[in-house]
Amino acid sequence: MEPAISVRDLTKRFPGERPQPWSPPRSESIALDRVSFDVAPGEVLSLIGPNGAGKTTLLKILTTLLRPTAGSVRVLGHDVVADEAWVRARVALVTNSERSFYYRLTGWENLRFFCGLYNLGRAELAERIHPMADDLGLTPAVLARSYRAYSTGTQRKLQFLRAFVLDTPLLFLDEPTSSLDPVSSEEIRRIVQTECRRRRQTVVLSANNLVDVERLADRVAFIHHGRLEMIGRAADGPGPGPVRVTLRAAPERVDAALRAGRSTVGALGEWALEARAGLTVVRLVAENPEATATALLDLFGRQHLAIDQIDLRPFVLEEEFLRRVDPILGEAEEGGL
């Protein structure tokens, strides 16, 4: 099957500041360095990496807003430079900026304008926004208000609505849940998980919120200093995995509880403890993370130790992220295990 996106040896260099618009640039910086990967139709790929790694640059090249310096980028088999207009009709982008609407128009008027650029008429737009608009809290009354009166979160939601109603084969999301409260973030994730999957949209998202990555992505691409350092599956499904339990108790009490319960919990293996601001974090790798977490809940409950949080998967990415971005911090995290 032909990939929805095919990137080969993509390099992007930005010219440095020009003293005058017509002057040659003083220097040059590399934003992307020989990046290659494919995205299958209907797949959700997440780009992660520290700020300035090149994630947004990559999204902008994939959506034709930037031109590559070298290499090739094909979207649905079409080159993003040679067939730019063809590609533009098939992509939608949610930027990480709220500066993407007209402040003096209402939310509805903004939707009409931008969707009209895709030849989407009033009646069809009104039909398509339901029930998604209501789910996002963008009721007719909210959409009738001026955009300048919107909170940052509402502005972000309107961006989502604009991108989703276009129903393009490819959707690009830059920091999809930034500026959103937990409920709204969850709603956005639900839409990507259900609606985009139902539509078989190919989604590429850039995220600093690793919960988004864990929840949404089929695969994760880690970008650092413009290089694609790793690309792989986001979750490995059933099988061995990490468990992290945070308790409101001293490390000694937690350690004693674990030793006492070693026989009852079963294949507990080795664990590591870390004290953090009055909390104790237990880290271990279990054959069956869900069953182990349930057993630990029972064990600590019987020992009257207050559990603050249980994480099964998200910290894997977080620690992988830290290990790759900051070797010293990463080693410290690994040492803790």
Next chain:
Amino acid sequence: MDADPPRLSGIRPEGIRSVARKTYLFTYLRGWKVWASYRAQVALTLVGWLVPVFLYFVLSDFLGAGALDAASLQGATYVAFFVVGLAFQGFVTNLIGLLAQRIRSEQMMGTLELVFLSPTRPGSVLFYSSLFGLLLNLLAALVILVVGVGVLGVHLVVNAPVFALAVVLLAVSSSGLGFIAAAFILWTKQGNPVGLFFSIFTQFFAGVLFPVAFLPASIRWLSYSIPLTFGLEALRSSLLAGGSLAANGGSLLRMVAYAAVTIPLGLALFHWTLVRTKEDGTMATY
């Protein structure tokens, strides 16, 4: 992974309905509604249209311009001469300036990338964006002409078809300059020097306030480097003396020739600049 091809329901062909829709979206929603929401700007713009008309009316009496030879004024009175000049000078300079200003404000609002991300082609975006400036300045021209006729006693003898053709050709030939100005702003991201230049340049050289024949012969050729000069000749003739198509053929053809050169040039320059901003990553920079 699902093997079915992705849905393509977001892609729509262009047609007459989409042209009508985009005309509405660009002129009414993004043009008029945004412009009219700045009420002080609306009031000041109206005043700005009319103040020069009364200013030159008073000055013409004071400086004795009213005694100018009618032959040098295309057979009109001086008041009629400058009323038509002012009505359509703004028409051209604002048509050029508003388009460049639109690109600039889209850069600052961050909407430029989203507009150029859409399947609507950049050339079409420029065309639709020009329409609001065109309509606004048609309104300005109408207001000035109504004041000229109703208050200052200008007498019109109109050849409507020739007048309409002259207006259309003036708009078309000026829009090429507007595209060049838009490219300039996209590239330099600095104010609107092109609009300012044209405002001053046209007032002096295009025969807006005094006949081109009054300019020294050595610089008179500059007047014929801008379409407004030909446009005003045809407009005055068709509005004030009922001039025929044959009488204005030369001016009208020159505007066609001007458009044939400046529109492709403006579109090519804008395309080149847009590509450059995509290479430099400066499309949304301001």
